Amino acid sequence: MKQMRTWILLLLVVQSASAQRSRYPDVLELRTEPPAGKSITGNVFSDKGAWHAYALPLRKEDNGAFIGPLLMDMSGKWLSGSFSRLSLFENDQNIDLAAAKATATYYPGLLQQDLEVAGLVIRQQLIFVSNREALLYTGVVNKTGRARHLELRYSGQSQGITAVRNAIQVQGFAITFPEKTMLMADSLQYVAKWDVAIPAGGKYEQTQVQAYFPDGVRPARRYDFADELKKNETRWNGYLARYFPPASKLTAPEKRLAVKCMVTLMTNWRSASKDILHDGVFPSVNYQGFYGVWSWDSWKQAAGLATFFPQLAKDNMRCMFDYQDEHGMIADCIYADKKENNWRDTKPPLAAWAVWEIYRHTKDAAFVREMWPKLVRYHEWWYQHRDHDRNGLCEYGATDGTRVAAAWESGMDNAVRFDSAVMLQNGKGAWSLNQESVDLNAYLYAEKLYLSKLAAVAGSRGDVYRSEAEKLRQRISAQFYDERRGYFYDRLLGAPGHVAVDGPEGWIPLWAGVATPQQAAAVKEKMASPEKFSTKIPLPTLAADHPAFDPMKGYWRGPVWLDQFAFGTEGLRKYGYSTLAAKLEAQLLEQAEGMLTDGPVYENYHPLSGKGLNARNFSWSAAHLLMILKNK
Template sequence: MLRSNRQSGISDWDGMRYDFVCPSPTHYPFQWFWDSAFHAIALLHVDPELSKQELRCLMQGAQPDGFIAHMLLWEREAHAHWVEREYSIRLGHPYYTATIQPPVVARAVERIFEATGDTAFVREMLPPMVRFFDWLARVRDPDNDGLVAVIQPDESGLDASPKYDKAMGIPYEPPADTLPTLRRSMKRLFDAYRDAAPEAQPLLDVFLFEDVMMNSIYADGLRALAKLSRAVGAPDADRFERESKRTQGALMSKCWDEEAGVFWDLSGKAEEPAKVLTFTSLFPLILPDLDARVAKRVVHEHLLNEREFWLPYPVPSVAANEVSFDPAWQTKTTWRGPTWVNVNWYLYWGLRAHGFDDIASELARRTVAMQARGGIREFYDPFTAEGYGATDFGWSCLSLDLIAAETAG
């Protein structure tokens, strides 16, 4: 399936050869930032050279200032306006977006290095990765607290998550109103940003979220950069380690709610906690250095809570006891209830990092069983395993990595 989703050719806007796995030929025919990182991890179990090629192609989109776009369209200029209309994603150029996605790429390069020992590949990938992480710190952390901000919902990759509803003016009911309201709200964001330089956009406070998942992946990526830099004798390893710890410290001091036992996103310059319980409230579990007491509370009070996240096919994108929980995709928008394989993949490795091996194994087992019932789909009903969204969806092949990890023991 990963091979059948490959697209290759010569870009007609810069003459570069592209060769990548698209998330879905019918629904998502472009190259997407975090999708490609997940594809690279899955491809390790198919062909490590294709895994490397996936990231090489992605890094061809790196700009001189360090920015790497959420989407690379390569040769599809004719579809540019369709992208804004269909996906509500701003274009900064006819061939790429003006937006970002979570920096999973450092974790992907780390996994490739662990599997292949290819130091030349690490040296090739480090410069564009370092520039991108430095761009995030320079442009997306205007208050310099160690937490980077997203300035529209798609930048976290979590599109219509209900944790953004208040900021976007989206109602919970009726479900049919969610999508049209989201599209109107996205147009408002586009209009506000239209004449603002990238460096000025976070200062507008139109939509500004210090997102827990985004910052957990950012901190984890800085950790991976430190490890990779040390492995090949590159500079700045100590700096990346300090920056990772600083972001982790900010997650604890600003986002952790001791009473609730979860992490909350921070909304706006005022950093108002967005108290909607989604899987991202558990996401710092992916950080190996997370305090053991905090990890235990997150797992036992919330992940394993059958009223919240431990459903027949966990982990739902929204807690089952939230009013906005939409497990059967009635709203026709994403990240409002169904289960996603990439979330389970990250949480699986987080559980293992904190010694919850039995829970990790059960999560892997239920994930594979879910796909056996629902197919290789974009997301799944957490009660029935019915698949929704795109078919033959690329990052759902991360289950290959779960199977390999469980087989290896």
């Protein structure tokens, strides 16, 4: 019994240690020179769904400043390189902060800068306290044996500054200073000053509220920084405790990767604003074209978020379904200005899977009941609007009859398998490609199984979906599998044969569970082949021996996308190939650029070199890595 109590105590100690945010400094490199304008490719920090972000200073001349803010609405732009810059004066002489002994650290949920100069110890901390507001705390300790009389200043520059009492506003961004601030401002710059007397060994503290309101400036609230910092730490430790099991098998670098993925998702989190009615997650804060919320991105992000922040996972689902149309369709993407929403296409049907993942982690039956009728309508929409010949097998398509929008609907925008496809009209505002896609129908099969399980939770009948799933399983196995090539392919409407392009769509039947054991074994051989898919970073989106294989320029013609990678290794595990799945995952983690360092998570990776490609800090990559690490 004593040994059992000791073992339990050790488990609790391990869990407690893994769940302390102080153990994960700088999981992502945030130090940068002040950027300008719309150059938004650097790593930044945001939290609580706020629409602004910051970074840490890199240069010694930026000591005393946090970089930013970056303002985010329909696009991103820097308000200033450093809009809140600290300076100190004593006897009218500037205390040179560039000469200070300085450290700048990014903890999950917290930016911190410590300076030591001229007998003073200065700490600046920045946290988010709401979906619009951040607090900037400044503490100055007098380490000398004499009283110090200082003038403390904060200053910044930008166009369009206005001052009101102890606050300044510019372009929807507002700073509210403590009472009794001496504030001077014109339209281009401001200076806020305080005369400070600090006794020997004493301390001066102040907190300012920095807020960005894309949807209209509101009065600042008052906050107690010490109290808010404690709540901030408790919240982030809670995320970590939820993700890391008591006896996690993850190595220290893998734990840091998991935390990096969490902060990636949290920095891409945007709260409800304007026409976005629930909180959602952008694909990437670092790419101007991704300042919106996408549908299948949201399904994947929700599944990953469910591992540590289920409430955001639920809202990420809701924000897309807020715009479900009268037919059941979900838009490809939505924006803070709904006039920009893309209704030309939708995205692959993984919504029921995501809701099931949320339920699996939360057992929230009320959320399932809320989503159930919406999921049913979305599922049925595919058969009403994307089954050209009404044979029960669906095609990707578009509402506007364009092939480019139909390819977008697959999510694999420029995949080789669509190069020769043409459009067929199904009805008003409904078009299909002239090929039935194996991944689409495998996803629909999986959705039927998830709907049948969700039906039991929602108190509805799921028998029809189980019956439909079995019929569809048999058809996919028989009609999309090529015996001679040992792989699954799309098939043309009204023509024999398959669209014989080796891509990730061919292993989605393993993820969905529709392949026979013999079919799975043949697909596994291709996945394990160095000539095909077992490249340095495994499971590229086009076989390496295909003439169109071009990872640097191909987007979906060669790079490794982590959603398709994760579906591939999960499919292998489903059919008993766990050793191969673990090997491929280890290759990814060990050889992809920046994965186990402080580099960002990328949109995709070069399968031959491991180089990170396209957008940085990509949300669905982070979400799938959180799920991949759970396989340890």
